[in-house]
Amino acid sequence: MAPLLEVENLRIELTTRDGIAPVIDDLSFTLNAGETLSFVGESGCGKSMTALALMGLLPDKIGRVASGKIIFNNEDLTQASDARLREIRGNDISMIFQEPMTSLNPVFTIGEQIAEVLRAHQGLSRAAAWAKAVELLDAVRIPNPKGRASDYPFQMSGGQRQRAMIAMALACEPKILIADEPTTALDVTVQAQIFDLLTDLRRQTSAAIILITHDMGAVAEMAERMIVMYAGRKAEFGPVDQIITHPRHPYTKGLISCVPHIVSDMTEERPDLIEVPGIVPSLKDFGQDRCLFASRCAYVTDKCQASRPSKKLFSNGQIADCWHAEDL
Amino acid sequence: MQFLQTTLIRIFYAIVLLVAVLVLNFSLMHLAPGDVADTISQSMGGADQELLDRIRSDYGLDQPFLVQLGRYIAGVLQFDLGFSFFYNQPVTKLIMERLPATLLLVVTAQLLALFLGVFLGVISARKPNGLTSHFVTFMALFGYAAPVFWTGILLLIGFSLHLHWFPVAGMRDVTISGGFWVHFVDVLRHLILPMITLASIFLALYSRLARATMMEVLGSDYVRTAKSKGLSQRQVVYKHALKNSLSPVITLAGLQFSAVISGAVLVETVFSWPGLGTLAFQSIIARDTPTILGILFFSALVVIVGNLLTDIALRLVDPRLRGRS
Structure with a gap:
């Protein structure tokens, strides 16, 4: 079966004060129907x-797709017209944002904000769209959905707003749901509830999920495959369980050892938490012909500084862009 | 329910404020040297002390200050603002004859400035470096910098004197007869130039502010959400973004209400518009204290009602304000 979404050699350029920076540099991946694929990496690595x-929402005049293809249902979205993209957005591909506090419009009711998606894509009448919105609020487990539908965002808690946001994204039963750090702004217990909700909803709707996060725990729990991004490039790609038990890229290794008890038992004596030293290079250094992680890497050799690492494919499906992947 | 309650509280405050304005106006006028008796005797070419005393007792000016104040307020509560010796008419009647003309001018100018200002602001916010945007910025600076009477005279010379599109002065043509619509069109033709003149100052303010807030709102997260839902550009801009960028503009419009009224005095004078402004101008020249007081009272009333309406409009636009008083 052909994958639902196929991204081929995608390159996205941002125009900055220092010139043009490739914030996404030669990214390829596939997404199958019903699968959860996770993007991991520090802030500023190009996940968002x-x-x-994918949504066709790159910032106007600043960002553009320089080359590559985004093929969804045999259609290249990079070539699609604005009108066609609007049909797809919110209908076939929808998105949940990081900040539930600011991502909902403060001056419209929750119900209206959900109902308008249904009116736009499914041509429902006002009354029918509202009734469906109430159903959706019920589906994301908001108590008293009928009453809460006429609430404004400021009358809801952070977790409830994110639930409303999820209801909005799932309104038209999209084939792909992009969740961009859906729990970063929420406290820990609410985070767990939101992930539970997403897991259940995925089972019910069979939507594929692209989960963008830096929460390795969430990745381990939710995703089948993961992509580790670094400085706009793919560092490592493969099945989640394989990568977590045996990371092949020093950056992945660093990220995993930053997280307590993914790999260790609670009873066992836990290893020290190790941080990844240094910071992500600035945009103007993106796109150089060398390993961009080299400056922070413990395994660095001259080769890393001299040329960009090529892909190393392992028999278990793991792919790592590192000169030393075999040795790790 | 809460909406109604907070609105009622606002109305109560407004009444208290109005009484305070009344007391202050009266006291200030009382502090100023000279009174009606002086002015009357001057216009008669002088009078002896006996006559002055008689005039003062006729007008109740020989009473203590507090008594006079009490009488005045009691009068105002019964819609009696005193008697104008200059016009030889009760002030209330005088003002009521002029008020509709001023209200017509002020309200239409304010609405024109608001709607056009917001519209131009939105257009220029969507293309901040476009030609329209630069044109709006230029017009805004021009409208704001040009003295309002000068703009008025310029428009008069251009459109009335040379092009003969609009009448030169007044509010209606007495030679015209006909039904309601004939008079409506007549008043409209007279209204257009003064309205544009008065609106030009505020158009500048509102379009600049609308542009700034709209640009900010267009970059916000919820606008991105609206786009991600696949809504049309029109819906994103004129529904999601616009409603959010209205609050600051409405607030400013409310604050500008008093400025609009003082602007109306100048505009009415230039266009001989038979409103309160012209009346104020004439009665100040004639030192007609009761009329001046009455006009001040009505100006305060209009400003306070304007602020009240602003308040209600803000609550309608922004649900977050509804619960607060």
Whole structure:
């Protein structure tokens, strides 16, 4: 079966004060129907840019798809017209944003904000759209959905707003749901509830999920495959369980050892938490012909500084862009 | 329910404020040297002390200040603002004859400035470096910098004197006869130039502010959400973004209400518009204290009602304000 979404050699350029920076540099991946694929990496690695590119929502005049294809249902979205993209957005591909506090419009009721998606894509009448919105609020487990539908966002808690946001994204039963750090702004217990909700909803709707996060725990729990991004490039790609038990890229290794008790038992004596030293290079250094992680890497050799690592494919399906992947 | 309650509280405050304005106006006028008796005797070419005393007792000016104040307020509560010796008419009647003309001018100018200002602001916010945007910025600066009477005279010379599109002065043509619509069109033709003149100052303010807030709102997260839902550009801009960027503009419009009224005085004078402004101008020249007081009272009333309406409009636009008083 052909994958639902196929991204081929995608390159996204941002125009900055220092010139043009490739925030996404030669990214390829596939997404199958019903699967959860996770994007992991520090802030500024291009995770959100990938999401915005899939939605056709790159910032006007600043960002553009320089080359590559985004093929969804045999259609290249990078070539699609604005009108066609609007049909797809919110209908076939929808998105949940990071900040439930600011992502909902403060001056419209929750019900209206959900209902308008249904009116736009499914041509429902006002009354029918509202009734469906109430059903959706019920589906994301908001108590008293009928009453809450006429509430404004400021009358809801952070977790409830994110639930409303999810209801809005799922309104038209999209084939792909992009969740851009859906729990970053929420406290821990609410985070767990939101992930539970997403897991259940995925089972019910069979939507594929692209989960963008830096929460390795969430990745381990929710995703089948993961992509580790670094400085706009794919560092490592493969099945989640394989990568977590045996990361092949030093950056992935660093990210995993940053997280307590993914790999260790609670009873066992836990290893020290190790941080990844240094910071992500600035945009103007993106796109150089060398390993961009080299400056922070413990395994660095001259080769890393001299040329961009090529892909190393392992028999278990793991792919790592590192000169030393075999040795790790 | 809460909406009604907070609105009622606002109305109560407004009444208290109005009484305070009344007391202050009266006291200030009382502090100023000279009174009606002086002015009357001057216009008669002088009078002896006996006559002055008689005039003062006729007008109740020989009473203590507090008594006079009490009488005045009691009068105002019964819609009696005193008697104008200059016009030889009760002030209330004088003002009521002029008020509709001023209200017509002020309200239409304010609405024109608001709607056009917001519209131009939105257009220029969508293309901040476009030609329209630069044109709006230029017009805004021009409208704001040009003295309102000068703009008025310029428009008069251009459109009335040379092009003969609009009448030169007044509010209606007495030679015209006909039904309601004939008079409606007549008043409209007279209204257009003064309205544009008065609106030009505020158009500048509103379009600049609308542009700034709209640009900010267009970059906000919820606008991105609206786009991600696949809504049309029109819906994103004129529904999601616009309603959010209205609050600051409405607030400013409310604050500008008093400025609009003082602007109306100048505009009415230039266009001989038979409103309160012209009346104020004439009665100040004639030192007609009761009329001036009455006009001040009505100006305060219009400003306070304007602020009240602003308040209600803000609550309608922004649900977050509804619960607060």
